[in-house]
Amino acid sequence: DARVTQTPRHKVTEMGQEVTMRCQPILGHNTVFWYRQTMMQGLELLAYFRNRAPLDDSGMPKDRFSAEMPDATLATLKIQPSEPRDSAVYFCASATGTGGDIQYFGAGTRLSVL
């Protein structure tokens, strides 16, 4: 059963620390998305990649967030330095980029910055 895998599932850190979240997209999917979900803002797109190239990261705070795809099986989202307002659930999704272009989501990383 193919699925998007995210690690860690939960992360508690202190303000100012670096946080790295990882995502393994479904094999063969060439498009990867990072979303963030908070009670106030709901689900919002942070960044997405196609064929490992970043296409849009306009939803991401540039000064502290960075997203990369070192290879086709790994996407990372880093926050440095982290702030309490970054506390949220971060979801990764992947898609084939063809046909119905259905996005499949991981279980998320719940981040708490104290």
Place this chain on the structure above:
Amino acid sequence: DAKTTQPPSMDCAEGRAANLPCNHSTISGNEYVYWYRQIHSQGPQYIIHGLKNNETNEMASLIITEDRKSSTLILPHATLRDTAVYYCIVRVPNSGGSNYKLTFGKGTLLTVNP
């Protein structure tokens, strides 16, 4: 992407059909209707999508009105596990630009009662 309007909440008895409405009166001719749901503490899950014909899969049925200005997601025999927030999204798949992302509104919280 066209805006969608959904009721904030609905209730349904277990075993009965759940009919979730969505208005998308400004939908354009090449926009599809997608439905996703999010069960508590999980990532969003794709349910079904369609352009203008009614669609059915193992999870649900999608009924789109002839003028395409509204649609209804039908869960034929709702179970307690169907309790979730259901999102109706309209977009053009694989069209590039901002349409790569899913724009989630507030959705409908469906509560299935025993």
